[in-house]
Amino acid sequence: MTSSLPNTLRPGPRHDIPGWGSDLDRANRPAYPMERTPPRLPHPPHALPESQHRHVEVLHSIERPGITPLFGSTVPPSGLSGSVRRFAFRYSENDLRHWMLLLLADRVQVGEGLVQDLGRGRIPNIYAEMGGNAELRFNPRGAARKAALVAGVMALVWLARRRR
Numbered sequence: 001m002t003s004s005l006p007n008t009l010r011p012g013p014r015h016d017i018p019g020w021g022s023d024l025d026r027a028n029r030p031a032y033p034m035e036r037t038p039p040r041l042p043h044p045p046h047a048l049p050e051s052q053h054r055h056v057e058v059l060h061s062i063e064r065p066g067i068t069p070l071f072g073s074t075v076p077p078s079g080l081s082g083s084v085r086r087f088a089f090r091y092s093e094n095d096l097r098h099w100m101l102l103l104l105a106d107r108v109q110v111g112e113g114l115v116q117d118l119g120r121g122r123i124p125n126i127y128a129e130m131g132g133n134a135e136l137r138f139n140p141r142g143a144a145r146k147a148a149l150v151a152g153v154m155a156l157v158w159l160a161r162r163r164r
Contacts, residue, residue, distance in 0.1 A: 057082075059089045081109035 014020045051069045056076035060067045077085045088101030117124045127133075136143045 059085055061093050062089065063092060079109075079112050081105045081112055084108055 049069045052071060052073075054067070054073075056073045058067050058071050058073065059077060060071075076082070082105075084101055084105040088098050088105060091098040091101070093099075114124055114126075132143070135146075
């Protein structure tokens with residue numbers, strides 16, 4: 001005969017454990033007398049921070065009426081990645097296009113940084129910047145596998161060019 005009670009409410013060895021099921025009966029809860037909804041803190045107008053002055057372009061969601069009182073302004077949108085970001089903020093945050101465009105803007109900004117480094121005469125160490133040294137130290141088998149993959153792809157490209 002099966003009981004209609006859920007497994008947790010059926011009598012059994014669990015009832016021998018002190019405190020088992022204390023959350024079932026509110027009178028048996030150890031913190032019950034102290035539990036209450038905490039009162040809301042009052043928010044007087046002087047408690048809000050003073051609005052930060054905008055000296056660069058700040059992008060914000062179309063779902064909010066304006067920008068927050070405090071915001072980050074260290075990297076304003078610029079170049080092609082900035083244009084992609086401005087386009088992304090035309091869409092709502094619950095729209096996949098918004099987030100995919102922001103991911104694209106991040107990738108474009110990486111490319112812009114590489115071009116900017118080369119323009120300044122600095123050759124970027126892409127291997128180290130992508131964590132190659134740590135990979136070699138902590139995952140040598142994975143690093144060897146990646147190196148073999150890159151060598152294979154380069155060999156295929158070389159063979160394809162040679163046949164032309």
